[in-house]
Amino acid sequence: MYGVIMAGGGGTRFWPLSRANTPKQFLNITGEDTMINDTIKRIKSIVPTDKIIIVTNKIQKKMLSKVIQEDIPEANVLAEPVGRNTAACIGYAAMVIKKRCGDAVMGVFPSDHYIKDADEFQRVLNAAYSIAENTEKLVTIGINPTFPSTGYGYIKYDRERSIPAEGKIAYEVVDFVEKPNLARAKEYLKSGNYLWNSGMFVWKASVILENFERFLPKLYRGLLELEPFIDTPKEKTVVEEIYPALQSISIDYGVMERSDEVVVIPGDFGWSDVGSWDSLGEVFPLDENGNITRGDFIAIDTRNSIIYSNSRLVAAVGLENMIVVETNDALLVCPKEKAQDVKKVVEQLKEMGRNELL
Numbered sequence: 231m232y233g234v235i236m237a238g239g240g241g242t243r244f245w246p247l248s249r250a251n252t253p254k255q256f257l258n259i260t261g262e263d264t265m266i267n268d269t270i271k272r273i274k275s276i277v278p279t280d281k282i283i284i285v286t287n288k289i290q291k292k293m294l295s296k297v298i299q300e301d302i303p304e305a306n307v308l309a310e311p312v313g314r315n316t317a318a319c320i321g322y323a324a325m326v327i328k329k330r331c332g333d334a335v336m337g338v339f340p341s342d343h344y345i346k347d348a349d350e351f352q353r354v355l356n357a358a359y360s361i362a363e364n365t366e367k368l369v370t371i372g373i374n375p376t377f378p379s380t381g382y383g384y385i386k387y388d389r390e391r392s393i394p395a396e397g398k399i400a401y402e403v404v405d406f407v408e409k410p411n412l413a414r415a416k417e418y419l420k421s422g423n424y425l426w427n428s429g430m431f432v433w434k435a436s437v438i439l440e441n442f443e444r445f446l447p448k449l450y451r452g453l454l455e456l457e458p459f460i461d462t463p464k465e466k467t468v469v470e471e472i473y474p475a476l477q478s479i480s481i482d483y484g485v486m487e488r489s490d491e492v493v494v495i496p497g498d499f500g501w502s503d504v505g506s507w508d509s510l511g512e513v514f515p516l517d518e519n520g521n522i523t524r525g526d527f528i529a530i531d532t533r534n535s536i537i538y539s540n541s542r543l544v545a546a547v548g549l550e551n552m553i554v555v556e557t558n559d560a561l562l563v564c565p566k567e568k569a570q571d572v573k574k575v576v577e578q579l580k581e582m583g584r585n586e587l588l
Contacts, residue, residue, distance in 0.1 A: 231359055232334050232435075233277035234323040237266055237294065237341035238287040238310055242573040243506040246560035247540065250289060250588055255341040256297045259504060260513050263299070266341040270300045272348050273339060276355055281334075282306060283326060284341075285319045305461065311470045317484040318476045320431075321442055321453045322469075327435040329460040335362045336438075338431040338481075344513050346500025354497045357398035358432040361493065365393070368441065368486065369400060369432040372425025372494040373501045378415035381505060381570070383408055383427040383482070386418075387494050400493040406482055425496055429503070431481070438485070445488045449477040507536055507553045507562075508569035525556075536566070560587055 241254030248254045255266045262268055270282060279300050286294050288309040295307075308322055320338055327334050337355065345351050358369045372385045384407040391402040406427065410418065418424035442450040452472055459468040477484075486492055502512040514522045521529055525539030532549040540557045553569060555562040564572060579587050 231277050231281060232323075232327050232336040233273045233282045234320065234336055234338045235266065235269055235273075235282065235284045235341045236316060236319050236338065237284050238290065238313060238319065239340075239342065240576075241342065242576040243570065245572055245576050246555060246557045246562055246587070247538065251293055253290065253342075254504070256290070256293055259510075260344045264297050265343070265504070266294075266297060267299050268345075269339055269341050269343070270298070270302070272345060272351060273337065273355070274300065275352060276359065277337065280306070283308060283323050285310065285323055287311075287313060309466075309469075311473050314473060314476045314478045316429075316481045317442075317446060317449060317479045318453075318473070320438065320481055321446075321449060322456070324435040324438050324442075325453050325457050326460050328439065329457055333434055333436045335359050335432065336435050340429050340503070342504060343428070343430075344500075344502045344504050348499075350499040351497065351501075353396070354398060354495055354499065355432070357396035357400070358495055360395045361393055361400055361495075362432045362434055362437075364395075366437050366491060367393075367400075367433070368437065368489055368492045370403070370486065370492060370494050371428050371430040371432075371497050373428050374496050374498045375419050375424065375426050378412060378419045379426065380409055380412055380415050381509070382503070384410065384415075384418055384424045385427050385494050386424050387496075389423065393493060395495075398495050400495045403486075403492040403494050406487045425494060426501075427482070428497070428501060429482075431486075441485045441489055441491075446477060446479065446484045449479070449484070452476045506569040506572065507538075507555065507564070508566045510536055534566070 237255050241248035244254045256264055258264050279302055282302055283306045285308045288311055291309045327336055362369050386405040387401040388404050393400045456472050459465045502509055510522050520534040523537045526543045527537045527539050528545040530547045532546045535549045535552045537544055537546055538555040544556050551566045553564045553566055
């Protein structure tokens with residue numbers, strides 16, 4: 231069994247704390263270890279560290295080696311020269327697994343998610359590995375929704391069509407649904423037939439590559455060109471040549487929404503994708519005024535706000551539903567309802583050529 235950790239994202243919604251060289255997954259945002267180290271710890275009881283593959287980008291590879299505490303072989307760190315979304319990332323890792331051992335069950339995990347109950351997560355993961363090992367199914371892990379979120383995609387499933395495994399039950403997926411508006415999210419929650427899409431998957435390497443060949447033939451052909459050079463001195467050069475021409479598409483759009491062999495296991499283990507500053511309320515307890523505070527701060531008559539001080543005292547007076555993040559070279563002030571728009575600051579800084587802040 232292998233584990234593939236996707237660690238190439240930029241974490242732009244967590245600017246100014248997150249930067250290109252130190253994205254969200256390399257930071258201690260959730261109050262424990264760095265997010266990627268937490269991810270490795272959660273899966274290593276099921277997948278040995280020599281079978282954990284990390285896919286990152288060449289800009290972040292050097293920092294990755296400094297951050298990771300576990301003994302991950304250098305050959306297991308795959309560096310993409312350019313980002314080509316999740317399908318290419320997963321396909322590259324699947325080709326590496328195929329080249330090294332012919333076939334294996336592989337789990338796919340984002341590097342920057344928060345999971346409160348690691349034991350329950352591991353029980354769900356064991357069930358997912360069992361189903362993938364004994365069937366040709368594409369297994370995804372869904373999250374039982376706890377509120378009508380408009381920030382997550384949803385998975386609709388059929389309660390009447392199920393597969394039992396390791397004390398858990400997987401259900402046939404009916405549809406993948408994009409982030410809904412509030413009214414629709416409330417309908418999904420009430421129906422009981424929808425789960426949040428966690429972006430975690432388990433399948434045989436051979437099965438996902440067969441699905442690539444069927445649904446993403448152009449991308450599959452590019453990966454086939456790469457396969458002979460995997461684990462040879464020429465791999466890096468060939469990856470640099472081939473990767474920019476690969477199709478850029480997510481695994482959801484490219485495969486999961488098209489295949490009729492997808493099943494989902496519901497999970498209830500305190501999950502959050504920690505996608506933006508306002509999602510910290512799903513991770514940290516609130517104080518008596520509904521605030522989340524980190525670092526050196528004074529809060530007077532301030533409610534339902536997030537105050538993150540990295541190096542200096544932050545004094546907040548009379549704030550409500552606000553985000554204030556201080557670093558040694560930048561200050562973010564933003565209403566919580568606009569937290570998703572922080573990435574626009576990064577986009578504007580790029581246009582301005584302010585690379586020292588990126």
